[in-house]
Amino acid sequence: MPTIRDVARLAGVAPCTVSNTLNGTGYVAKTTRERVLAAVRELGYQPSAIARGLKLGRTNMIALIIPTISTPMFSEMIEGIEEVAAATNYNLILCRSARDPKRELTYLNLFRDGRVDGIILAAPKVDDPCFAEVSATTLPVVVVGGESPGQDVPSVVVDNRKGASEAIRYLLQLGHQRVGFINGPLTVFDSRERFEAVKDALRKAGVPFDEHHLYVEGDFTRSSGYAAAREIMSGPLRPTALFVGGDTMAMGAMQALKDLGFRIPDDVAVVGFDDIKYAQYFEPPLTTVRQPAYQVGSRATKMLLSLIEGKPLRRKHLVMDVKLVIRGSSERRRQPGGARGTSRHEG
Amino acid sequence: MPTIRDVARLAGVAPCTVSNTLNGTGYVAKTTRERVLAAVRELGYQPSAIARGLKLGRTNMIALIIPTISTPMFSEMIEGIEEVAAATNYNLILCRSARDPKRELTYLNLFRDGRVDGIILAAPKVDDPCFAEVSATTLPVVVVGGESPGQDVPSVVVDNRKGASEAIRYLLQLGHQRVGFINGPLTVFDSRERFEAVKDALRKAGVPFDEHHLYVEGDFTRSSGYAAAREIMSGPLRPTALFVGGDTMAMGAMQALKDLGFRIPDDVAVVGFDDIKYAQYFEPPLTTVRQPAYQVGSRATKMLLSLIEGKPLRRKHLVMDVKLVIRGSSERRRQPGGARGTSRHEG
DNA sequence: GTCGTATAGAAAAACGTTTTTGCAAAACCG
DNA sequence: CGGTTTTGCAAAAACGTTTTTCTATACGAC
Numbered sequence: 167m168p169t170i171r172d173v174a175r176l177a178g179v180a181p182c183t184v185s186n187t188l189n190g191t192g193y194v195a196k197t198t199r200e201r202v203l204a205a206v207r208e209l210g211y212q213p214s215a216i217a218r219g220l221k222l223g224r225t226n227m228i229a230l231i232i233p234t235i236s237t238p239m240f241s242e243m244i245e246g247i248e249e250v251a252a253a254t255n256y257n258l259i260l261c262r263s264a265r266d267p268k269r270e271l272t273y274l275n276l277f278r279d280g281r282v283d284g285i286i287l288a289a290p291k292v293d294d295p296c297f298a299e300v301s302a303t304t305l306p307v308v309v310v311g312g313e314s315p316g317q318d319v320p321s322v323v324v325d326n327r328k329g330a331s332e333a334i335r336y337l338l339q340l341g342h343q344r345v346g347f348i349n350g351p352l353t354v355f356d357s358r359e360r361f362e363a364v365k366d367a368l369r370k371a372g373v374p375f376d377e378h379h380l381y382v383e384g385d386f387t388r389s390s391g392y393a394a395a396r397e398i399m400s401g402p403l404r405p406t407a408l409f410v411g412g413d414t415m416a417m418g419a420m421q422a423l424k425d426l427g428f429r430i431p432d433d434v435a436v437v438g439f440d441d442i443k444y445a446q447y448f449e450p451p452l453t454t455v456r457q458p459a460y461q462v463g464s465r466a467t468k469m470l471l472s473l474i475e476g477k478p479l480r481r482k483h484l485v486m487d488v489k490l491v492i493r494g495s496s497e498r499r500r501q502p503g504g505a506r507g508t509s510r511h512e513g
Numbered sequence: 514m515p516t517i518r519d520v521a522r523l524a525g526v527a528p529c530t531v532s533n534t535l536n537g538t539g540y541v542a543k544t545t546r547e548r549v550l551a552a553v554r555e556l557g558y559q560p561s562a563i564a565r566g567l568k569l570g571r572t573n574m575i576a577l578i579i580p581t582i583s584t585p586m587f588s589e590m591i592e593g594i595e596e597v598a599a600a601t602n603y604n605l606i607l608c609r610s611a612r613d614p615k616r617e618l619t620y621l622n623l624f625r626d627g628r629v630d631g632i633i634l635a636a637p638k639v640d641d642p643c644f645a646e647v648s649a650t651t652l653p654v655v656v657v658g659g660e661s662p663g664q665d666v667p668s669v670v671v672d673n674r675k676g677a678s679e680a681i682r683y684l685l686q687l688g689h690q691r692v693g694f695i696n697g698p699l700t701v702f703d704s705r706e707r708f709e710a711v712k713d714a715l716r717k718a719g720v721p722f723d724e725h726h727l728y729v730e731g732d733f734t735r736s737s738g739y740a741a742a743r744e745i746m747s748g749p750l751r752p753t754a755l756f757v758g759g760d761t762m763a764m765g766a767m768q769a770l771k772d773l774g775f776r777i778p779d780d781v782a783v784v785g786f787d788d789i790k791y792a793q794y795f796e797p798p799l800t801t802v803r804q805p806a807y808q809v810g811s812r813a814t815k816m817l818l819s820l821i822e823g824k825p826l827r828r829k830h831l832v833m834d835v836k837l838v839i840r841g842s843s844e845r846r847r848q849p850g851g852a853r854g855t856s857r858h859e860g
Numbered sequence: 861g862t863c864g865t866a867t868a869g870a871a872a873a874a875c876g877t878t879t880t881t882g883c884a885a886a887a888c889c890g
Numbered sequence: 891c892g893g894t895t896t897t898g899c900a901a902a903a904a905c906g907t908t909t910t911t912c913t914a915t916a917c918g919a920c
Contacts, residue, residue: 169875181878182879182900185879186879192879192898193896193898194897195897195899198899213876214627215626215627216563216626216627216628216875217877217878217905218876219877220561220563220876220907221876221878221904222878235591236591241583241584257608257628258608259606260595260606260607261604262599275559278514279561280906281566281604304514388794444791447735448794517906517907518906527869529907530869530870532907538908539869539909540869541869542867542869545869561907564905564907564908567907567908568874568908569907569908
């Protein structure tokens with residue numbers, strides 16, 4: 167690899183002149199500039215990002231610490247993050263935490279070594295030790311899908327309370343009196359918010375919530391949704407509707423319902439959360455609370471970039487809107503014919 | 514951020530002694546070591562990855578240039594790559610190419626600046642200008658899902674020919690005489706191989722292949738699969754089976770078949786390619802050629818790391834095995850009850 | 861006692877940039 | 891024409907490490 171010195175030698179100038187030419191800083195005469203640029207082309211010179219980073223104190227890289235990559239919701243979020251980063255000339259370093267606070271902490275510490283300009287921490291656990299670490303460090307960090315009451319870390323979350331209570335109100339309005347709730351683990355911020363909102367909504371409607379027989383926690387996987395639905399449906403308070411805090415779990419739950427001989431939505435209505443790309447192609451198509459994963463990612467990245475640039479944030483905590491999308495898993499409707507929407511994504 | 518000099522000052526030694534202590538190089542007395550380590554702890558010192566990278570000439574980072582992130586197959590591949598990288602103390606830089614050779618080229622050039630130690634280039638087009646660029650550069654690169662006859666770039670691909678011919682033979686064996694083929698774009702390596710294999714398999718069986726009425730190219734999206742199926746099914750040679758080169762497209766194709774009033778598999782059998790996580794939950798579950806996306810990623814990464822370490826590759830071109838997985842979309846079988854397999858993944 | 865030889869640590873060069881400072885020459889202004 | 895400002899470029903310091911080279915002490919062996 168040629169260095170700036172090689173270019174300088176070939177062009178018959180000093181290294182700083184090459185730097186000035188390439189960066190448009192300082193004074194450099196037109197003829198000199200052309201000589202330098204010719205030398206650059208001839209040698210195929212490219213400034214070392216590392217040396218540059220060392221000198222400038224920034225690397226134009228951001229890190230993303232996220233539980234998993236291949237989950238539809240997180241995939242879309244990553245895409246939102248990547249898009250904004252790339253458009254702003256930043257590169258994205260991807261780290262899988264597997265929801266393990268230890269791994270999160272390892273990465274968080276690792277990245278204090280100047281290799282990134284900022285970090286997006288996705289879906290840390292409630293009371294995750296990361297929060298303490300984050301507010302102790304000077305590196306810009308924004309959290310998505312999590313908040314910590316004590317430390318005031320910038321964050322982007324979705325309106326879990328609205329989504330959950332809307333889902334419950336909708337099911338009650340359809341006439342359901344016994345609603346089962348399959349939630350994610352309460353260590354997850356979203357799950358905790360949805361849990362509160364579901365209880366609230368039911369209480370306000372005067373419907374009792376039996377935490378023993380109508381509530382099960384899964385771990386967001388399809389199989390956990392399957393098991394949870396089996397458990398609830400074979401309990402003494404067999405519900406006529408199921409609210410599931412995650413579409414993949416809802417997929418498993420629907421499978422369980424079918425295997426148990428229940429018809430959806432006739433015997434049991436199902437409402438999910440997320441609106442992953444596949445939800446509309448479930449059989450029947452899944453009614454679910456849409457959360458804008460892509461936008462969560464892109465907004466968080468914009469916040470982080472502001473932080474990096476030293477600009478003040480207009481709002482330190484963003485709550486993204488959600489929306490109940492009604493499809494066939496909750497009520498019988500006219501069979502939609504033809505293509506139902508298209509997808510930007512390939513597969 | 515404290516530097517090595519601060520630590521040295523506090524410990525009363527020279528910077529090099531701190532370096533030697535931390536890296537286990539050179540001689541350093543036990544008492545000195547302890548003083549240094551104490552100083553490191555007290556200051557919360559962490560060596561700058563950038564300065565280190567500059568001096569050592571490596572960064573422990575690899576870049577991945579990949580068409581999309583949120584596609585199930587690519588997501589899994591990314592996970593395989595990340596896993597191996599993380600286990601070997603490498604970080605992964607993620608770049609979305611959108612299958613645009615220009616963007617690929619931009620990244621490829623960008624990364625010659627020393628910020629990464631190697632590159633994985635996923636799914637470049639056939640005759641992608643990248644190949645020339647790659648073989649011109651000295652940076653280790655391995656290509657997945659692509660090969661270039663001219664340049665001898667290390668690669669990992671799946672056995673598209675075997676998969677496609679097996680799928681076709683299977684459908685013929687079921688008694689189908691007119692088989693439609695919905696392929697990806699021929700600019701994609703995999704599609705091209707599958708195209709050849711399908712033609713071969715049909716020719717060998719003495720079944721004519723009507724490229725006009727039984728062959729359509731989509732772009733891997735669900736909607737393109739939908740449109741392609743509609744086109745083929747409304748042509749003059751209405752087939753009784755459809756082989757679709759991509760599960761997401763197959764999903765769209767199945768939707769089209771249903772909308773047109775065909776029963777699957779009774780009227781039309783469908784076989785896909787990929788075996789994405791959701792394929793087994795399609796309605797009916799999709800018969801498809803399983804390709805080991807995760808392993809493709811992990812093997813490619815291992816190859817790249819070998820290259821980076823300067824170790825010779827045992828095999829420069831890997832062809833990963835594929836396997837036809839028979840489910841309900843191709844033939845009626847006993848209805849499987851209970852949980853059908855579990856998933857490692859959440860979501 | 862002098863000579864190797866481990867041991868322990870310091871000094872300084874190097875990695876490839878950017879940036880400050882410095883110094884001419886040219887241009888401008890009265 | 892003298893002085894100021896602008897223009898054009900070079901020298902050198904700096905970023906924070908690692909590594910080579912060097913010095914110094916202690917320890918045996920001869």
